[in-house]
Amino acid sequence: xxxSPTRESPPGNRVPRISxxxxxxxxxxxxxxxxxxxxxxxxxxxxxxxxxxxTGTVGEGCLLAFHFSPHAIRGAFADVRELAMGRAVSxxxxxxxxxxxxxxxxxxxxLLRWAQGIVNVxxxxxxARHLKQPIWRxxxxxxxxxxxxxxxxxxxxxxxxxxxxxxxxxxxxxxAVKVKVGSREPGxxxxxxxxxxxxxxxxxxxxxxxxxxxxxSAALALARGIRRYDIHWFEEPLPHSDFDGYCALRQNAGxxxxxxxxxxxxxxxxELAGRNALDLWQPDILRLGGVEGWLDxxxxxxxxxxxxxxxxxxxxxxxxxxxxxxxxxxxSFDWVDALIDRPLRIEGGFAYPSPEPGWGFRFKxxxxxxxxx
Numbered sequence: 434x435x436x437s438p439t440r441e442s443p444p445g446n447r448v449p450r451i452s453x454x455x456x457x458x459x460x461x462x463x464x465x466x467x468x469x470x471x472x473x474x475x476x477x478x479x480x481x482x483x484x485x486x487x488t489g490t491v492g493e494g495c496l497l498a499f500h501f502s503p504h505a506i507r508g509a510f511a512d513v514r515e516l517a518m519g520r521a522v523s524x525x526x527x528x529x530x531x532x533x534x535x536x537x538x539x540x541x542x543x544l545l546r547w548a549q550g551i552v553n554v555x556x557x558x559x560x561a562r563h564l565k566q567p568i569w570r571x572x573x574x575x576x577x578x579x580x581x582x583x584x585x586x587x588x589x590x591x592x593x594x595x596x597x598x599x600x601x602x603x604x605x606x607x608x609a610v611k612v613k614v615g616s617r618e619p620g621x622x623x624x625x626x627x628x629x630x631x632x633x634x635x636x637x638x639x640x641x642x643x644x645x646x647x648x649x650s651a652a653l654a655l656a657r658g659i660r661r662y663d664i665h666w667f668e669e670p671l672p673h674s675d676f677d678g679y680c681a682l683r684q685n686a687g688x689x690x691x692x693x694x695x696x697x698x699x700x701x702x703x704e705l706a707g708r709n710a711l712d713l714w715q716p717d718i719l720r721l722g723g724v725e726g727w728l729d730x731x732x733x734x735x736x737x738x739x740x741x742x743x744x745x746x747x748x749x750x751x752x753x754x755x756x757x758x759x760x761x762x763x764x765s766f767d768w769v770d771a772l773i774d775r776p777l778r779i780e781g782g783f784a785y786p787s788p789e790p791g792w793g794f795r796f797k798x799x800x801x802x803x804x805x806x
Contacts, residue, residue, distance in 0.1 A: 448521045449486035454514045457481040457801040461768040468589035470615020470646025476500045477768045481796050484555040486522055492559025494551040496719045509548035517552050522560045525553055542697035546722050553723025558791035569786045572756040579754045580762035581784040586612025596632045608782035609638035615646030623658040630662040642668040649678045656686035666691040666713055680710035691715055694744035699733055706737035717744040727753055735759040748777050751784040772800040
C-alpha cells in the first residue's frame, strides 16, 4: 500500500490556514525555438503560485507551461484558488479530494489537474517551511543523493549544437545524457545517436526520447538501428495509450522502454506493468496532481518491480526520490536555475536534496510577472 506521509502539527501548535493564492509568470531565455518529434517550442515559460498563510509563511509551486493554452490554464487557476482559500495548509489530501469532487463534471484531468498540482506543491512547501523542515525529512529519506542525467538534444539542434550540449554535460560531471529522436528523414536519428555515442565515449549512458512521435513499425526500425550504440532506454516511442504497441515493442526492440510523463493517473502504469511492457516509470508531479500522486505512483511502480525516474522537475523530484527505494534518478534541464535563489546542487553525476525548509528554493522577485485574473 502507498505510504501515508506524517502530516501532524507539533503538539500545541495551530495549523496555519491559507490566506491568499497568487499566480505569476517567469521566462527563461531561449536563443531560438527548439523542437522535438511532436512540438516546436518558441518560449520557456514557468507559471508560479505563491501561497501565503495566515502566519505570514509563503510557499511556492511552479509548472512548466512553455507557450501552451495560456488563457485556459489561467482559468483553471481561478477555480483552484477558490478551493484552496481558507484551508488548513497541512490538509493536502483534503484539498485533492475537494478538487476531484469539484472538477468531476468537466473532467478531473488535463488543465484542472495541472492547477491542482501547482497548488498542492505550494501547500507542501508552505507547510514544511512553517515546520522549518525540508520536505524529504518530513517524509523520511532512504538516500542522501540520486543519480541525475542531462536532458535536451533537441531535433532542431545542428549536429554541432547537439554535440556541444552532450559534451558540456559530461564536462560538468554528468554520467548520462538524453537526446531527442523522431525525424522523418531516413538515417537522421541513427547518425545523430552514433555521433553522440562517439562524442561521450563508452562509459556515459545515452538515452533517446521520441515524445510519442513514432508508430510501432518506425519505433521498432529505429530501435534496431540504434541498439548497437548501447542505448540505456527508449522513452515515449509510441503514443502513451498504445498499450499493445508497448507490449510488442518491448518484446522486439532490444532496448528498455520508459514512459509516464503524459499520465494524469495510474491507468497506464497498471496496464503496462500488467502486460510486462515497461522498464522505467517517469511520473510528472504536476500532471499527477502533486506530491501524493507522485508517491502513489512510485509505490505502484515498486509493487511491479519498476524503477522510478521522474519527468523534468528536478528540484521537486530529488526531494521525493530520496524518500523512495525504487528511485533511479532525476532529469536535469538548466532552464529554471537562473530564475531561483538556490539552484539544486548537482555534483559528480548526482543530485542532492536541499537542506533548506520546504523545497529549498524560491523564485526571485525580479523574475516574476503577476498574472491578472
